Amino acid sequence: MKITAVEPFILHLPLTSDSISDSTHNITHWGVVGAIITTSDGLKGYGFTGTHAHLTSDRLITACIRDCYAPLLIGEDAADHSRLWTKLARHPALQWVGRAGITHLALAAVDVALWDLAAKKAGVPLHAHLGGARTNRLEAYNTDIGWLSFSQEELLTGSAMAVEEDGFTRIKIKVGHDDPNIDIRRLEAVRKRIGGDIRIAIDGNGKWDLPTCQRFCARARDLDLYWFEEPMWYDDVGSHATLAANTSIPIALGEQLYTLDAFRAFISAGAVAYVQPDVTRLGGITEYIQVADLALAHRLPVVPHAGEMSQVHVHMSYWHPASTILEYIPWIKDHFEEPANVVDGIYKLPQQPGASTTVLPASFERYGKSLG
Numbered sequence: 001m002k003i004t005a006v007e008p009f010i011l012h013l014p015l016t017s018d019s020i021s022d023s024t025h026n027i028t029h030w031g032v033v034g035a036i037i038t039t040s041d042g043l044k045g046y047g048f049t050g051t052h053a054h055l056t057s058d059r060l061i062t063a064c065i066r067d068c069y070a071p072l073l074i075g076e077d078a079a080d081h082s083r084l085w086t087k088l089a090r091h092p093a094l095q096w097v098g099r100a101g102i103t104h105l106a107l108a109a110v111d112v113a114l115w116d117l118a119a120k121k122a123g124v125p126l127h128a129h130l131g132g133a134r135t136n137r138l139e140a141y142n143t144d145i146g147w148l149s150f151s152q153e154e155l156l157t158g159s160a161m162a163v164e165e166d167g168f169t170r171i172k173i174k175v176g177h178d179d180p181n182i183d184i185r186r187l188e189a190v191r192k193r194i195g196g197d198i199r200i201a202i203d204g205n206g207k208w209d210l211p212t213c214q215r216f217c218a219r220a221r222d223l224d225l226y227w228f229e230e231p232m233w234y235d236d237v238g239s240h241a242t243l244a245a246n247t248s249i250p251i252a253l254g255e256q257l258y259t260l261d262a263f264r265a266f267i268s269a270g271a272v273a274y275v276q277p278d279v280t281r282l283g284g285i286t287e288y289i290q291v292a293d294l295a296l297a298h299r300l301p302v303v304p305h306a307g308e309m310s311q312v313h314v315h316m317s318y319w320h321p322a323s324t325i326l327e328y329i330p331w332i333k334d335h336f337e338e339p340a341n342v343v344d345g346i347y348k349l350p351q352q353p354g355a356s357t358t359v360l361p362a363s364f365e366r367y368g369k370s371l372g
């Protein structure tokens with residue numbers, strides 16, 4: 001299974017709404033930036049990272065794949081994905097220019113493509129290639145109803161529809177207004193509308209500081225919140241440890257952590273309860289497994305952040321024993337041969353060989369961008 005070609009690509013896919021915002025981002029498209037790796041036996045592996053569809057920075061990722069990683073991969077045996085991960089991630093020249101960020105996002109895309117190839121070569125879905133599903137029921141939680149840019153009325157309507165019509169028992173709502181009392185009022189209204197049995201997680205996207213979070217958590221104590229995600233600046237271990245020690249609301253984080261070492265720092269400090277690795281931000285599936293195992297060793301639940309909108313994480317979550325529930329955002333699923341599929345709040349187990357990352361040709365034609 002010799003690697004004969006590594007072709008980068010950029011797709012900018014429209015969202016289900018015209019645009020959405022959380023406390024720190026506003027986007028109109030999701031960037032699917034990745035690589036197709038072809039082998040001598042004719043197989044094609046697809047892998048990608050997720051971006052905010054900023055073409056200039058997306059091209060930095062594809063340039064890294066094309067100019068730095070492809071020459072290191074051509075002629076190699078694709079089955080050696082673990083060795084190849086080390087070859088790229090620990091390359092003596094490349095690790096000087098980035099052990100996180102652009103090079104790591106590019107590494108994620110390549111690594112996922114290699115795992116997709118391995119599962120396709122075996123003729124089974126990725127979850128089966130990894131060792132088999134641990135459960136027959138993976139519950140989804142809906143994030144797409146809770147954007148900060150939604151009015152309170154839109155928030156209430158969307159939450160009620162998700163619960164009453166689509167069968168979700170879990171939702172996630174964005175917080176992070178300049179005045180946290182607005183968030184409290186929105187959450188109180190949602191809780192009143194959908195009742196006490198539905199699990200509500202919240203996500204601050206790193207906006208607030210420690211005093212604001214402490215005041216917010218004190219006021220939110222009676223709302224029975226499932227977790228508070230990214231309350232503060234992404235790299236601030238100490239403040240998260242302080243908050244975790246002073247609130248009954250569990251802390252969730254990890255979507256902006258690029259390495260096993262970063263996760264170890266938060267877990268060691270007692271700064272996180274729900275661990276949120278992402279195959280598109282870590283160095284792909286290889287490093288995701290390392291983080292999930294680390295969480296398992298600390299008996300912490302793994303609830304991935306879905307930078308790939310759960311196309312790959314559905315396999316990881318059905319398989320890895322530390323997994324519990326999985327995020328659902330339906331922005332890009334229809335662009336894949338086998339879409340991540342939720343029915344009555346439960347993820348369907350993927351059936352096709354591979355990692356569910358094979359993009360439809362029509363999507364490349366319609367939404368593909370020039371690599372520059």
Ligand SMILES: [Mg+2]
Nearest residue numbers: 203229230255
């Ligand atoms: Mg988040």
